[in-house]
Amino acid sequence: MTSTSAANFSSIPILDFSLLNPDQPPPSKQTFLSHLRHALINVGFLYLKNHTVPQHIIDKLTIEHISKLFDLPQNAKDKIKMANNEHFLGYSRLGTELTKGQVDQREQFDFGTKHKCRWQKGDPDYYRLWGESQWPDEELIPGFRETLETYLEAVEDLSYSFSSLVAEAFGLGPNGLNHFYETKELMQHRGKIVKYPIVTGGSDQGVGPHYDAGFLTFLLQASPHEGLQVQNLAGEWIDAPPIPGTFVINIGKGR
Secondary structure, eight states, X not given: OOHHHHHSOSSXXXXXXXXXXXXXXXXXXXXXXXXXXXXXXXXXXXXXXSOSSOHHHHHIIIIIIHHHHHTSOHHHHHTTBGGGOTTSOEEEOTTOOEETTEEOOOEEEEEESXXXXXXXXXXXXXXXXXXXXXXXXXXXXXXXXXXXXXHHHHHHHHHHHHHHHHHHHXXXXXXXXXXXXXXXXXXXXXXXXXXXXXXXXXXOOSSOSOOOOSSEEEEOOOSSOOOOEEEOTTSOEEEOOOOTTEEEEEEOOOO
């Protein structure tokens, strides 16, 4: 199989994180790394099942809190709108963003892992990008902040483990990518909670074709509704339907 034909994939590979458990025979890890290398080089997307983020945290977030978050009164949402925050964290109304000149029909909240802005006069301006999240009032949605912060920390831990596996898949050793990162205390990771409403008339674009700029994206498809697609080198759009118990992971395209 040539590299071109391999990259004209017709499905998204599913990788099993449990192959890395200590009680698995040694060849299991090599099998995982081989599958990961294929996904990284030829697809750029994968499903990860049997991961380390506790299911009860995912259930608490998605079942108890997410619908309540979007059902908040509009004035409560606007109180934490992104325009109020120099760290680009907060709420964005439906139709606020564009992708390739077309309106995105999505409503969203952007939150970050715990972080204090460390920018001081004379520091690079990009330090301003990292800082504290804006949160809805606790009495309006009790327990949401604690649950989401716990979830983000769990995904963050998984991401560091996964980054080490990416390095190993490329033969660099588990620490092969570490020099690209700041220490954990100086980094901030972001989570976006998105709702795509039913649209009647006009554009039905939830979010248009795009690349993610970050190194890794961990996408939790929190409903059974399909919509995510991935494009192969032939220009074909391949469905990536929700699979319970998985994250969709994609490799971003840095600029």
